[in-house]
Amino acid sequence: MKEIKVPELAESITEGTIAEWLVKKGDQVEKGDPILELETDKVNVEVNADASGVIAELLKDEGDDVEVGDVIAKVDENGEASGSEDSSGDEGSEEEEKEEEQASKSEQKEENKEEKEEEKPASSSDDDKKGSSNKEVIATPAARKRARELGIDLSEISARDPLGRIRPEDVDEAAKGGSEKEEQKASSSNEKPKKEKKKEQDSQKTEFDKPVERIKMSRRRQTIAKRLVEVQQESAMLTTFNEVDMTNVMQLRSERKESFLKKHDIKLGFMSFFTKAVVGALKEFPLLNAEIQGNEIVQKKFYDIGMAVSTDEGLVVPVVRDADRLDFAGIEKGIADVATKARNKELQLGDLQGGSFTITNGGIFGSMLSTPILNSPQVGILGLHNIEKRAKVMPDDTIQARPMMYIALSYDHRIVDGKEAVQFLRRIKEMIEDPYDLLLEG
Incomplete structure (x- = not known):
């Protein structure tokens, strides 16, 4: 696999912005073929492939800023253009399936472990450290992670699972507002920080009273x-x-x-x-x-x-x-x-x-x-x-x-x-x- 890097452009130019990719993944290129247009401080220049083969991967998107020496794409010198995308897609799907299978097994193990812990007496030292508010909470690892990301207390979420296990969709529902009961609990326990967050969001939304359009400045x-x-x-x-x-x-x-x-x-x-x-x-x-x-x-x-x-x-x-x-x-x-x-x-x-x-x-x-x-x-x-x-x-x-x-x-x-x-x-x-x-x- 051959890496394509941003070449030396000129003494005074060290970086640029990708204006347009001239190729896509799976395309056959010859050494010297232009593959992208790079916008610099002064002029637009074309970056050429320094090897022949098939574009295996585009590592940067249009609009991304890059510097001289950055790897922007990879060329498979032994690849073939026909079917290259399908094969790479199959490989990617197989890898994703393996990852999902491993994650599922890991999640199941953790769930079983948590169920066993829940069966232990409430006077255990671990439960004392966690606090009474978390003693009865049963949640999947993915739900716990999602709750941490959103800053939501698991004890305030109602599970829809018949076994009482909180899942990621329950956390998302609570984040959107959930039931009126959950909203009241959340507002009473976190009234001050939520008010401050809402005030910040409102100030951003009302920066302009009328519609505006934000356009990124060109390099x-x-x-x-x-x-x-x-x-x-x-x-x-x-x-x-x-x-x-x-x-x-x-x-x-x-x-x-x-x-x-x-x-x-x-x-x-x-x-x-x-x-x-x-x-x-x-x-x-x-x-x-x-x-x-x-x-x-x-x-x-x-x-x-x-x-x-x-x-x-x-x-x-x-x-x-x-x-x-x-x-x-x-x-x-x-x-x-x-x-x-x-x-x-x-x-x-x-x-x-x-x-x-x-x-x-x-x-x-x-x-x-x-x-x-x-x-x-x-x-x-x-x-x-x-x-x-x-x-x-x-x-x-x-x-x-x-x-x-x-x-x-x-x-x-x-x-x-x-x-x-x-x-x-x-x-x-x-x-x-x-x-x-x-x-x-x-």
Whole structure:
């Protein structure tokens, strides 16, 4: 019998949650076949069988948390898929029959022993130790065990057996309420503890006055929640705002979108403009492209830009590598690629690691203004918002309706001063409002 264990996934991943079993007991598998999907903090990964044979046993259920090295299944390398479940079922039933037979014999012996003890005079030392309340009680071992589990006094239970022997069903009946006489006895002898227990149960039931539904958080959602709180606790996060006139970008995009699509087979979006602007601003203000490691500031000489993508399971931030070396078409294709992977659950760990700065676009959902939270250990994140026409005073003092967007920069004040943050955001504004220079520089 070969054990299948949770393999080493990555340096930063030590545990996961079983999202779905891809096989069932009795299935034939070959070495390397995927047998389950494991949900980790970052991505879903498939665990493969490391031996060929028949799935003899699944040791974990869907939804169970497992760690690297845990045994999750067993493979019978000499087994056959056909009839494997039946044979294992027969073996299991035989074992159960043997256990039941042994338990029955043991129970009968104990019953006989108790009957003999009951025939002894009531003045025996054993009876004195048990107390007068238990002298006349005749119960099966299973009933005694059940009574201990439920905290019920056997002397208060009426047996339905003609011989007066208390059985497990009598104990269960007493636990549910039993006869009115039994309820009165129980309430009089255990009034205080039962009142306290009922009060506790009532408080749990009335936690909400109206219907609710409890949903277990996915591992990814738990990780997102934990890390967002950690960022706020461990960084000195501030946010600065500005607004951008999108007139020129929208006009340029309108002029070039058809030829761009025809040439590159992808649409020209706003994200490529902002990505180019971010790269240009990071080169001028390198502390926004850094991180803190101990007592050192690590300035990154590369520009791997994270793109926040919303999925059904939560927010993920895949990375567009070397954005400074890509043209507009390369950036648009990179963004489309990671977004598709994210929504189809095809992201690999490498797609999420190593970003130097992040862009998040809440505007696609209609957000007008927000304070984005840092994607630790990065020290800067740019938030984009909805575009709306607003009145703007022009240089010639005329008032025009212009398409405006609020932009927000959250930064870690431990290494980025307010002056740098404001200038960084203003530089992005300048490049977006004059996209022709941005195109030439790109």
